Amino acid sequence: MQKLVFVLALMVVFSFNGFSVAAAHDYYGSTITAEQAAQADAIAKSIADEVMSNSAYTTDLQKVRAAAEIVTAYGAKCRYGNDENKYYRSPYGVFISGNMTCAGMVRAMGRVLDFMGYEYVHVNENEWSHQWITLYMDGKQGYIDPSVFPGGLAGYGEYRY
Structure with missing residues (x-):
């Protein structure tokens, strides 16, 4: 019960303009x-470290786009669809086993964002629908779709899939 109250309290604290940032994500x-x-x-940490240490990236959007490009490059090498262990829906599928879906791509990108220090929302999580990320960058609402090949998409505003 205490854990539920804590999670709900965090969701209230991290509420932004109509959507809440979950305190924890189920990646695996x-x-x-x-x-x-x-x-x-x-x-995921090595990607975050690489991006965050690059002084050429001065805005959140530049950093997020760079990370999305790297995650998307991993996804481009993967097989799309189900595998018996369901690795396709996790960062392990994208980064290690070579299996992915948009859910796995979003979770892989989300794990990188965690290491970069960004809060985000996984849109359509656990639904049979396309999935992407919303977040705040440079004080503005934005989005990331690492499942768009090549290079992924990241920008300000609302994402219109």
Whole structure:
């Protein structure tokens, strides 16, 4: 009960213009081991570190676009669709096993955003619909769709898929 109250309190604290930022995201589900999650997290962290250490990126949008390009490049090497372990819907699928869907791409991008220090919303999470990210960058509402090849999409405003 205390955990639920804490999560709800965080959602209230992180409420922005009509949507809430969840306190925690489910990136890996029950089919990924802790070791597999650590492997994927290491790649996500290395992407975040690479982008955040590049002084050429001076705005949030530049940083997010650069990260989206890298995540999308990983996704471009993947097979699309189901695998028996359901890796396709996690960062492990995108970064390690070579299986992806838009859900996995969003979770991979989300994990990178975590390491970059950004709060975000996973749009249409766990639905049979296209999924993407909304977030605030440079004080403005924006979006990321890492499933658009090549290079992903990131920009200000509302995303019209």
